[in-house]
């Protein structure tokens with residue numbers, strides 16, 4: 055017991071052996087409890103850190119916003135090659151930028167109303183366990199929208215009025231007149247999804263109003279965990295590049311944080327709600343293989359989603375918003391640097407990304423057109439080295 059004595063304690067020799075056992079046990083207990091606390095900390099660093107009564111900050115009004123004159127934000131979220139990097143691509147955003155509205159609102163509003171009428175629960179669903187979260191989302195929108203877009207919305211004692219459309223939504227009555235996700239979807243240009251943590255710690259799609267998604271259907275994905283949503287759609291490089299990061303992101307996301315990401319697609323028809331080129335919306339299998347090859351350039355459309363993610367404080371569900379920006383390719387090529395950069399981005403897709411995005415069906419026509427438009431820009435004196443001064447991702 056030399057080591058015990060070396061602690062310079064006054065221990066009688068008869069007691070030193072039992073005392074050594076006690077000390078060893080105490081040290082083991084200390085190490086184990088310390089380790090297990092540390093382990094918990096790594097897995098769930100933030101779960102308890104935001105109180106249920108956390109208040110989402112009230113946004114200021116969007117400067118000079120008008121349903122007639124505010125143009126869609128020009129997201130051109132593609133990068134030069136030669137290598138296409140698959141990443142989560144999340145960036146932190148300000149809480150006031152949660153929902154973006156512009157002068158395309160009337161079209162989106164009308165398209166959504168038509169979709170709700172025609173397709174009903176094929177595109178809107180709230181699972182019973184997600185009902186409180188859907189109500190919480192509605193409450194948040196009824197607070198946020200009138201503060202952010204006061205010329206479009208008015209807060210009322212029972213909910214929210216749309217001043218432009220004349221619609222009045224009572225969100226306190228029970229039962230509600232329609233699914234809370236449908237009411238929420240009528241207010242904004244975005245599609246909306248609610249993800250909830252299951253007993254296994256994974257996040258499941260439990261409610262959605264997916265009305266203008268173009269390439270996927272709520273009825274195929276409702277109830278699925280995050281990874282199955284993506285693997286069932288063959289999202290390229292999901293397992294090796296996205297799976298772990300996404301799972302940990304969902305666990306750690308705090309109510310006071312908000313994130314966004316953008317993507318982009320090309321489609322070869324002009325339908326915002328459902329890109330029929332990949333097959334009828336009601337057919338069991340839809341795929342790029344059915345699309346017509348080499349359609350004229352006027353049929354090529356650029357589609358970019360701006361998605362946001364935030365956690366609701368009361369139900370702790372995660373709200374995923376998907377706002378689609380949709381333009382003819384022939385419009386966006388008028389912007390400096392866009393045709394050259396888009397052509398470079400498309401050429402940088404590897405085989406898996408190309409198959410997912412249907413490149414084979416349009417690359418012949420599209421790349422030739424983009425190259426020619428890029429050349430026109432160079433011929434009129436576009437200075438390539440100045441691009442960073444004009445545009446920066448995601449613009």
Ligand code: HEM
Nearest residue numbers: 142247249259270283284286287288289300303317318374
């Ligand atoms: C951290 C959050 C997320 C990341 C990083 C992510 C990433 C991706 C990526 C890379 C794709 C391929 C297309 C693209 O480039 O966007 C994709 C597709 C998709 N994602 Fe996500 N995603 C996220 C969250 C979600 C959530 C919450 C949903 C729930 C509805 C979702 C539903 C989908 C669907 C339905 C597709 C299309 C799949 C298909 O083609 O069938 N994603 N996602």
